[in-house]
Amino acid sequence: xxxxxxxxxxxxxxxxxxxxxxxxxxxxxxxxxxxxxxxxxxxxxxxxxxxxxxxxxxxxxxxxxxxxxxxxxxxxxxxxxxxxxxxxxxxxxxxxxx
Numbered sequence: 001x002x003x004x005x006x007x008x009x010x011x012x013x014x015x016x017x018x019x020x021x022x023x024x025x026x027x028x029x030x031x032x033x034x035x036x037x038x039x040x041x042x043x044x045x046x047x048x049x050x051x052x053x054x055x056x057x058x059x060x061x062x063x064x065x066x067x068x069x070x071x072x073x074x075x076x077x078x079x080x081x082x083x084x085x086x087x088x089x090x091x092x093x094x095x096x097x098x
Contacts, residue, residue: 033082
């Protein structure tokens, strides 16, 4: 079970996750993602992104969204393949508590 540590850049998931915060992820090889999970993914054009799963299509493609109103929408990013998910966020570390 690979564990990842990623630094938050940008406001996409604010106010819950702010720039400079860290997230810890867990990736299980046969992980089943659920609506509402926050995940880190490697997008082919936008690079590493942190978003919440809003919808799961019947073909397994994921509709991801940020919580900030100015977050790049899935309409612009496109649906995400499960294989591009680097892990589900299991813990966040706020910059303000460090």
